[in-house]
Amino acid sequence: MAPGGSACKEVESYPAVADYAIATTKPESNSLTTKSSFGFVGKHGIQSNNGVYELLECPVCKNLMYPPIHQCPNGHTLCLNCKNRVHNCCPSCRYDLGNIRCLALERFAESLELPCKYHSLGCHEILPYYGKLKHEQLCRFHPYNCPYAGSDCSITGDIPTLIAHLKDDHKVDMHDGCTFNHRYVKLNPHEVENATWMLTVFKCFGKQFCLHFEAFQIGMAPVYMAFLRFMGDDSEAKKFSYCLEVGANCRKLTWQGIPRSIRDSHRKVRDSQDGLVIQRNLALYFSGGDRQELKLRVSGRIWKEA
Numbered sequence: 001m002a003p004g005g006s007a008c009k010e011v012e013s014y015p016a017v018a019d020y021a022i023a024t025t026k027p028e029s030n031s032l033t034t035k036s037s038f039g040f041v042g043k044h045g046i047q048s049n050n051g052v053y054e055l056l057e058c059p060v061c062k063n064l065m066y067p068p069i070h071q072c073p074n075g076h077t078l079c080l081n082c083k084n085r086v087h088n089c090c091p092s093c094r095y096d097l098g099n100i101r102c103l104a105l106e107r108f109a110e111s112l113e114l115p116c117k118y119h120s121l122g123c124h125e126i127l128p129y130y131g132k133l134k135h136e137q138l139c140r141f142h143p144y145n146c147p148y149a150g151s152d153c154s155i156t157g158d159i160p161t162l163i164a165h166l167k168d169d170h171k172v173d174m175h176d177g178c179t180f181n182h183r184y185v186k187l188n189p190h191e192v193e194n195a196t197w198m199l200t201v202f203k204c205f206g207k208q209f210c211l212h213f214e215a216f217q218i219g220m221a222p223v224y225m226a227f228l229r230f231m232g233d234d235s236e237a238k239k240f241s242y243c244l245e246v247g248a249n250c251r252k253l254t255w256q257g258i259p260r261s262i263r264d265s266h267r268k269v270r271d272s273q274d275g276l277v278i279q280r281n282l283a284l285y286f287s288g289g290d291r292q293e294l295k296l297r298v299s300g301r302i303w304k305e306a
Helices: 050-055 080-085 103-110 129-138 159-168 266-272 280-287
Strands: 069-071 077-079 112-115 126-128 173-176 179-186 200-204 207-218 221-230 240-248 251-257 276-279 294-304
Touching (some): 069 080, 069 103, 112 129, 126 129, 207 240, 207 266, 207 294, 221 240, 221 294, 251 276, 280 294
Antiparallel strands (some): 069 077, 112 126, 179 294, 221 276
16 A cells, blocks of 8 residues: 555546546547657757657556646546546555645646647647647647538537538538528428527638527517627628628518637527527518418628728
């Protein structure tokens, strides 16, 4: 028995999660990127071997470890998240972990530099160990999530990859041009909760835009909402504007705004009400007839700001 340690019961093994995650970061699922094949680089430009990588890799989740790094009395290390998951019992020697910090390993990591995990997608940044995670959260080469609404699609990738995926796998309508006129029909408009119409993608100015139309509730009020998302980063999305219009019977409802980036999920945009929101009674009035069927024609235009 190790000094200061006591034996504890067998613990479960846990599957690995996404590369370079931290305790407060959710794992990325089905990412198209893979673990970096680069070694670590010291401050003097000397590349290390795989032993250094293994030294800083948590033996449970296989992620790189960040402070606080914990160790058992026998010197086995693991990250804080896994320390809690294994109920304070070392997965290597089964002794109590206690609250011992591995300060030497934490300080050693400060001297390292390593490439962004998205180097295979075009990022050539070499980053300090403790600055890597923050960079990757904002990296312009970070893969985008599939923008398709109405299903939990886990595909990620760059814009050309997602365009091909939307066309081939989701059978999304693809259109060229900066103006559109879409008709949305629902036989029973009273079934309003979480209804989603087929996504439409428009190509103009060499970029792609996603047109969404959904039915949901704001509090107890059923509404319909149309909005546009830009397939790219927010900094590029701000270069464009769009307008939406719906109406009938000499009445018209319009919306003008800036498309949101697909970095924001369609649910986030929808819940923020950042788009053309139509109350159900008004939507049925625009539909005409006996008000028992939804028939809305939404027209719009996209333009580039000077």
